[in-house]
Amino acid sequence: NAGVTQTPKFRVLKTGQSMTLLCAQDMNHEYMYWYRQDPGMGLRLIHYSVGEGTTAKGEVPDGYNVSRLKKQNFLLGLESAAPSQTSVYFCASRPGTGEAGELFFGEGSRLTVL
Amino acid sequence: GQNIDQPTEMTATEGAIVQINCTYQTSGFNGLFWYQQHAGEAPTFLSYNVLDGLEEKGRFSSFLSRSKGYSYLLLKELQMKDSASYLCAVRDSNYQLIWGAGTKLIIKP
Numbered sequence: 001n002a003g004v005t006q007t008p009k010f011r012v013l014k015t016g017q018s019m020t021l022l023c024a025q026d027m028n029h030e031y032m033y034w035y036r037q038d039p040g041m042g043l044r045l046i047h048y049s050v051g052e053g054t055t056a057k058g059e060v061p062d063g064y065n066v067s068r069l070k071k072q073n074f075l076l077g078l079e080s081a082a083p084s085q086t087s088v089y090f091c092a093s094r095p096g097t098g099e100a101g102e103l104f105f106g107e108g109s110r111l112t113v114l
Numbered sequence: 115g116q117n118i119d120q121p122t123e124m125t126a127t128e129g130a131i132v133q134i135n136c137t138y139q140t141s142g143f144n145g146l147f148w149y150q151q152h153a154g155e156a157p158t159f160l161s162y163n164v165l166d167g168l169e170e171k172g173r174f175s176s177f178l179s180r181s182k183g184y185s186y187l188l189l190k191e192l193q194m195k196d197s198a199s200y201l202c203a204v205r206d207s208n209y210q211l212i213w214g215a216g217t218k219l220i221i222k223p
Contacts (some may be wrong), residue, residue, distance in 0.1 A: 007196075040122075040215055041215055042118065042201070042203075042212070042213030042214050042215045042216070043201070043203075043211075043213040044213075045156075045210065045211070049164070090156060090157070098129075100147075100162040101145075101205075102147065102159035102162060103149075103159065103211075104159075105156035105157050105158070106156060107154075107155065107156050108154075108156055
């Protein structure tokens with residue numbers, strides 16, 4: 001009954017450090033997404049994937065990279081963290097079929113860059 | 115540009131009814147979603163509208179008018195646990211979701 005799991009839940013980085021956020025889903029979903037959520041703003045799409053081995057840029061991709069080597073995992077990397085990347089990051093997934101296609105979200109990863 | 119507007123904050127009384135509005139201007143339309151997000155938690159799906167009209171689901175209902183670029187979420191018999199942010203999102207012609215900033219709903223006893 002895990003659904004979408006994100007690790008780590010919290011992280012503090014120094015400017016210039018690198019890190020990877022891991023998203024894992026056990027629902028056999030085709031589509032996976034990485035969003036960031038900042039106060040007073042809507043969720044903004046960073047990168048997404050429509051299937052294993054595929055990735056695409058979203059609205060705010062700069063400073064981030066992603067990989068989807070396995071269908072169930074979607075990794076978000078920060079190569080050189082900046083204070084502007086302080087945010088709450090949400091991973092989400094959905095099936096490839098179905099009319100509504102609602103998203104299933106992970107619990108979020110709270111990242112602070114000093 | 116694409117834009118989703120919803121009130122920043124609303125206050126209502128336990129047991130009452132509240133309507134949260136959402137207006138949108140997007141490149142194409144392929145459905146409108148409402149999500150609930152409790153503080154510090156992930157958004158969870160509430161409703162989906164793709165045709166004009168009212169969709170009812172228990173205490174929650176969602177309405178859509180595509181010609182007006184307008185939707186509302188109606189919450190009846192408010193409970194304290196309904197205190198949360200409510201996010202409106204529209205799926206555009208590229209099947210990408212455009213999100214509003216959310217409406218924080220405060221329920222008072």
